[in-house]
Structures are given as C-alpha cells and as structure tokens.
Amino acid sequence: AQSVAQPEDQVNVAEGNPLTVKCTYSVSGNPYLFWYVQYPNRGLQFLLKYITGDNLVKGSYGFEAEFNKSQTSFHLKKPSALVSDSALYFCAVRDRGFQKLVFGTGTRLLVSP
C-alpha cells in the first residue's frame, strides 16, 4: 500500500530564511512524487513533481524538492521564504501502477515578517 508521512503539522520560519517541509513515502515500486499548496478556501495548486532523472526538481515560485531514494524522502525546500508562502502544503505519491494520488496530512507553513 502507498502512504505518505508529513511529520510536522506546522513549520515556522522567518522571512528571508531557508525553509524545509519534510515528506517521506512508502510505495511498492518506483514512485511519482508531487507537492501541492493550498491557500485558504482554495483548491490545491500544483508546485512540482518528481518522475525520474535528476533528484533535484525545481518548481513554481522558487520551490524545489530533493528526491532521496535510500531515505524514501521528498523534502520541499526554498532558499528564501516569503510571507506570501504561508499556506498548507501537501506531499503526494502515486505508485506507477495506479492513478490515484495518496496525500500526506499536510504541513502548515507560517512565514513571519
């Protein structure tokens, strides 16, 4: 069975500092991995994905994520946080044999001025 763990309910960071939102996953085969962001009363917005190839993937709004197969992790990072990055972030995994996304429980990012 597929599963995703986001161990932190909330991450607090000061504006201008680097941020990391953690994600680990479990699938039976090679995964497709995704990050989505959700702003209040809005749907999920796609940030980036890992399919294959380079372990560091770059996405929207300056975000990037590093795929680590040995640690089964896909942490979301940004070198310099903005107050406007404050939102709810979801990591998701898809086993290549299936179409549905399995989501983590979400991490609330709070960037203080």
Add this chain to the structure above:
Amino acid sequence: GAGVSQSPSNKVTEKGKDVELRCDPISGHTALYWYRQSLGQGLEFLIYFQGNSAPDKSGLPSDRFSAERTGGSVSTLTIQRTQQEDSAVYLCASSLAQGAYEQYFGPGTRLTVT
C-alpha cells in the same frame, strides 16, 4: 486557459437528502478524479475516470456515492441519503492523460449536511 471548475461552491443540505456536485475539467484533459477533504480523514481519493474505460471506484466510501462522466467531459458526483459524516470539501481534478501527468484541482464544493 480556464482551469477546473466546480459547482456549487457551497451546498447545505438536510440529512437524508440527495445532492449532486458538478465538475467541469480542463478542456482536452482525458483523466478526471474526485477527492474528498475533511478534517478527520484528510485528502482521500474517491473515483477516477479515464476516457471510455470503466472508472476506478475503489475509493467510494459507500454505495450511497456514485459518479458519472458524460461525453468524456463533465462529471457529476451524486450522494444519496446524505449523512452528517458526508460533510467535507469535495475536490475534482483533471490531468492530460493517465501516466506521469500532474493533476489540476478545482476550487472544491463545500458540503454541509445538517
């Protein structure tokens, strides 16, 4: 271009009533998904349509839930005899095709069962 649209944005219904939620995917997207977001259960998959293939209904929580997709485009999720535990935000997503493509989500329908 236009994104995924859903209607209504909010729906309040009495326990025992039937409700229909609508999703209009991005034009040209052949895959369509329904998910449910609730405080207790997080984000959970409900059903998946791909072209003319039989849908994957493995995530539907009970036989009160059903969905159809007409003409390979618009989809309707129907909940019969609604219960209070059905209260949630119902999200629709579409993707270009099955495979490695990302899913694009609509704004959701917030369903409240009183």
